Amino acid sequence: MRWLVVPVLAVGVVGCVSSGDITLLHREITDVSRQVENLGRQSTGKEDLNVMSRKLADQNAQVLKSNADIQVELQQLRDQIQALQSNLDATNQRLSTLSSDLASARERLAAAPQATASAPGSPATPVAGATGGATAGMAVQPAQLYNSAYEDYLRGNFDLAIQGFSEYVKQYPTTDLAANGLYWIGECYYSKKMYKEAVDTFTQLLNTYKASDKAAAALLKKGFAYLELGDRSQAVINLQYVIYEHPGSKEAELARSRLAALGVKVK
Secondary structure (H helix, E strand, C coil): HHHHHHHHHHHHHHCCCCCCHHHHHHHHHHHHHHHHHHHHHHHHHHHHHHHHHHHHHHHHHHHHHHHHHHHHHHHHHHHHHHHHHHHHHHHHEEEEEEECCCCCCHHHHHHHHHHHHHHHCCCCCCCCCHHHHHHHHHHHHHHHHHHHHHHHHCCCCCCHHHHHHHHHHHCCCCCHHHHHHHHHHHHHHHHCCCCCHHCCCCCCHHHHHCCCCCHHHHHHHHHHHHCCHHHHHHHHHHHHHHHHHCCCHHHHHHHHHHHHHHCCCCC
């Protein structure tokens, strides 16, 4: 009897599971399989996404570094252009000053014999018994000293030019060309890169010959010399003085240009 019960129960159990239940079970198994595949794909996609993110981060870092390098190179180019512009401005100012000073010197020297001979107490005033030739020789002596120093400057013989101009200023401090002599001494020191001595010389000119036609040029070059010394504040002050005290002059235009290059706004 027991052996007959088991088959009957098995038949009963099998009879309870319909074909629809089996089909549903297959569908559930298939859905689970698809979900597992999808999860696997998503996992692979996440790994690929992480790899891509790392690559993008590396590329972004390289781009940022390249941009930084480009900015540095651009700034270096700006600095070089600014230095070239400053040198060009200084050269133009020097050439303009040379031209105007040469013309002025020629005019003054043309009138020097008459003016010197008539000036009481002048070194060229003839003494008793002096001949006309001696008087003429004494009259042109200051001009010869000045011209000799000026020629030394033009040739780049700055030490000789300083010596000659210094002698002229010492012997003839009241002449019209005395201020010019001091100015060219300052230019000689500037050309020799002796900027402290240049500042001192330009300051002496401005204190001694305030009304000189070299005052604006002396102020300008004094500002340039301070820049070379690394004293920006004093340089800005002197360049601003050029604009305020000598408006409309070519030196004021050069001072304004240099201040703009330094980032200083001038009204």
